Amino acid sequence: MALVDPRPLARWRNNYGVWVDEFEALDLADCFAQVWAQAKVVIDDDGGRAVGPAPQGILLQRPYAQVDRFTLKEKLLRRCAAQGVVFGSCAVDGVEHERSGSVLTLKGGKAGGSLRTSTPPTFNLLLLLRASV
Numbered sequence: 001m002a003l004v005d006p007r008p009l010a011r012w013r014n015n016y017g018v019w020v021d022e023f024e025a026l027d028l029a030d031c032f033a034q035v036w037a038q039a040k041v042v043i044d045d046d047g048g049r050a051v052g053p054a055p056q057g058i059l060l061q062r063p064y065a066q067v068d069r070f071t072l073k074e075k076l077l078r079r080c081a082a083q084g085v086v087f088g089s090c091a092v093d094g095v096e097h098e099r100s101g102s103v104l105t106l107k108g109g110k111a112g113g114s115l116r117t118s119t120p121p122t123f124n125l126l127l128l129l130r131a132s133v
Contacts, residue, residue: 020063
């Protein structure tokens with residue numbers, strides 16, 4: 001198993017929202033930045049251009065959370081490292097699907113199934129995480 005990312009320790013830019021119970025089932029409950037006891041779904045088909053009252057929406061009695069993307073990324077990377085995932089600090093240039101699997105063409109080399117034999121550099125993620133804290 002391999003994880004390829006040109007900037008593996010860069011911060012994720014986007015904010016994400018999730019249903020609390022789904023993240024709890026994945027043992028990710030410590031990755032919430034904010035939790036709300038309920039969520040409101042509003043569907044506005046005309047993009048707010050209509051004259052008249054705004055749509056009221058539907059209140060869902062299901063907890064919803066904003067993900068702490070920094071905590072989540074670190075936790076996922078640590079899980080990968082603990083399972084022996086090989087990390088490549090490079091970018092994917094192309095993918096060819098074959099019967100036996102897929103072959104990734106990487107900027108700087110080619111790897112089929114594993115980055116261990118590729119020319120792009122690999123790194124020890126745990127050492128980098130410790131150094132960046």
